[in-house]
Amino acid sequence: MINYAIRRILQAILVILGVTMAAFSINFLAGDPTYALLGDLRGLSNQDIQDFRHRMGFDRPIPEQYLDWLNKAVHGDFGMSIKYREPNWKVIMERFPATMKLAGSALLLGLLVSIPLGIVAAVNRGSIWDRISMVVALVGQSMPSFWMGLMLMLIFAVWLGWFPVSGSYEGWRSMVLPVLTLSFYDIARNTRIIRGSLLEILGEDYVRTAQAKGQTPGRVLFDHALRNALIPLITLIGIDLGSLLGGALITETIFAWPGMGVLTVNAINGKDLSLMQACVTMFAVTFVLANLLVDFTYTYLDPRVRLQ
């Protein structure tokens, strides 16, 4: 078990390094950051441009710039944001909670809705409830999140006036529409997975044995079937967190929610390189840690994995 943990942690570090290296390189492939920072070059001579590049360190080879960044990052220095004029770590820590609030709430809502829906659909296979659940799942997975967000805004904020249109100024009320937008896809997908997984489990011999022994349907479902049916879902939670953090970008933009998604896009558009790197690192670390946690939870839930 310890060997497994060490192996997974080393793999996680390699993943983070790979992600940060890729992000660094891709950013330079999109163009010299000098031109993003200087604007439309009005009134500038070629010497002005070269002086600026030198001041910012952009005239060094890209690998050298990356290694310099990595050296400082390992010592906890993620550099200064050119745009915000603050340490990147501070800028991220101000915004990360807002995104985690959205993503975490969406994850929780996704589970709270999809698990009962999936159970109902599986247990009442072929019934009207099963059909309704599957239609909801189909719709949820088909609709793009930006459209969903705008529709929710139109209906519940503009027409009905139940919730604020955007911003984060009204406490929990401000979170309702963005969280719904973010969780829709997860609810849809998780419902289908739970239904499918549970249907498979309910057809197993040991479940039939439990039923034959006179166990109540509830006990059969919750004590024998559900735990096994949820194992695929546990795996998905780790991936979900990553996609929620990424998907939060669209939701944050629509609802003017000042989180990490908007911060990252602004950093990329503004060629605030060091901030962009710090954001990517933060996403990578969060994603990897979540998946590590999922992997360790998996070994606890499924004895077969432990034995392997």
Place this chain on the structure above:
Amino acid sequence: MKKISLFFSFVVVVSILLAACQPAATPVVEPTAVIQKVEFTAAPVQPTSAPVVEATAVPEPTKPPEKEVDTEAKVVVGMETIIENLDWMTNSTLNSFSIWEQLYDRLVDLDDKVVLQPMVGKEWSISEDGKVWTFKLRDDVKFWDGTPLTAKDVVYTFDRMQIPDYNIGNTTYMNSQFNYEKSVAVDDYTLEIYTKDPVPALLYTLEGINILPEHVYSKLTPEEAGSVTIMGSGSFVFKEFKKDDLVTLERNDNYWGKKSQIKTLIYRQIAEPGTRIAELETGGVDVIQSVPMDQFDSVDALPNAHVTAISNGCRQYLGFNLYNNPTYQDKRVRQALNYAVDWEVINQAIFKGAAPRLPIHVNKPWQNENLKAYEFDPAKVESLLTEAGYAKDADGVWAKDGKKLAPSIMIYYPKGSERDLVLLSLTDQFKKQGIPAEPFYLERSAAFEKLDKREIDDMFFIGSCTSYEGQGDISDLQADSGSNYGRWNNPEFEALYKDLLKEFDLAKRKELLDKMQVIVNEEAPMISLWIRIDVWGISDKLDWKPNPTGLAVLTGAVKYK
């Protein structure tokens, strides 16, 4: 049951397919709404000694008798972006200047008609050699902490702009126009500014320089100035800044000038246009920026708001590679492409008739009013290209020496944006004239890198925002200018530009600019298109008119109860 669910699924699928097969919404051809256009009618200001005037007059809004002014009003403005940090010198976006304008004072200022007015500098004079400007300052201007604003603060501000930590973004451009050597505080309220060369248009640069208090900023590191401390003397006092979220300002009740009738002014960053419109509709904001043209009618029809469209001085044009592509070094080809543009069709379809074709790349009042824009003329396209040695090949494409006239046009605006639609319309028009042009898309910084390194093969689509002074506009075509992306170099133009740099007399400057514009119009180093339009959504409770600077300055606005 099975049949019902099958039928239901069939209905859903068919509905989705039908929705997908809907044709894209066609642009409105008939302009259905009145679009206000603001003309630059004011005369250029005298750059020599100006008479002493009272504090900058903020025009009194006309108040309908039944409406009561809310002097404790909170006004919320929805913008695409707000400030990036607390230091105006390191911010680059136009939107951030909407906020700085109200937090700081300057030596001179542009009024609602974009005419220069005295501000902290109540009068000025220029030395005979044109290199020393002497300003007399007002003695009643105070920073928010009560400290008087004096000449040493202005000196400090100018010197600070030269320090590399602050010499980025827009400050770099201002320094290039400033030609700054040094400044001296002769006494508390007398300032001398020394420039390396005569700068007749200096006032237009000074109107963008916000004065910082030396006693505060001289003690701050660049990081502290950007994130911790802010101090100004403007009509509003800074209260709060949440990055990429909002900036809150409060009325400065001790302001030396006309006090605003708004108590609290909040600028919110709302990137998504649909969200901004929804906020305006529900009363969450009072003003929104950048209403998409295809939403003009629906926003104007809102029961609680209206729309105002105004030219913002930013000019869009197509440029040519004039440095190493012989095709476009031929004036006849450039003129032919100018005649191939049927601008009125695009103007009606996309801008509802509010964006007439520009005759020249210069804003009024410095625009040569005798010049006419190139009109759509297929016959002239044909005759010019034939004269240049082109003939239509078997495909109906103009070609010369076996090479087709098929320009690739670089664009960095997002696909689906208004400017992208314009370019697609233009390439379509060129194709119909036998000139199969194609756009190619680049990310913005990659585009400027290619432009700077002269790596654009044929043409490019770009904009240039104005300093409201003719020299600034036309400098885009000056041979050494960083924004002369086509690298046009006309000796006659250059000689006139050299004279312009030294000429302080306004009438003579106008004459020089007029001559330069005639050359540009004839030589056609670019295809001038239109001046961009700002479309603002404004609550009916708010009495405010945007001005052509494109800034959301609400000092003179009034909100009714």
